Amino acid sequence: MAIEPPSELIDLQRASDAAHAAVRQNPCDETWAAWRERAGEVQAAVTVYAEEIGEPRNQVEAAVKKRARYPEPTGS
Template identity: 40%
Template sequence: MAHTFAELVEKQRAADEAYARVRQLQDAYGPPTQTKWSAQQTTTWETAWRAWRDLARDVQAAVTAYAKQEGTPRQEVEARVKEAVRHGTPNEE
């Protein structure tokens, strides 16, 4: 599947937001080894964690495909995507 650079940036943003949600839940619930989480808390955290994991996996696959399509080293594409996310620039094409 062909991806544009802007799509990669949006995918990375979504993954970053999902990770922030996981961290927010961990902060709210406390460390699971020190605080007994309710069944609902555990389910909520696991759902958020799976969403983040799936989005992160999708980003990695898209970056790999884009790098191959562009003939650019994968690490370079990943660094450019993260830089674009950090500075709020969605387009690079």
């Protein structure tokens, strides 16, 4: 069964990825703190969702990251 994570998880992962990019641009205490907070939110939400759907957490996390980082192209 393919895992189709909800858009809320995709959005959380994208926010975490953006916070990580900010750390790479400006590695200061504030950007590190923001990234840790975003990453923690993603981890918590993935854990809850994995439990809800009865799938392994690591597989849900991989599906979320894939959808967030490599979105499927829309028809044009």
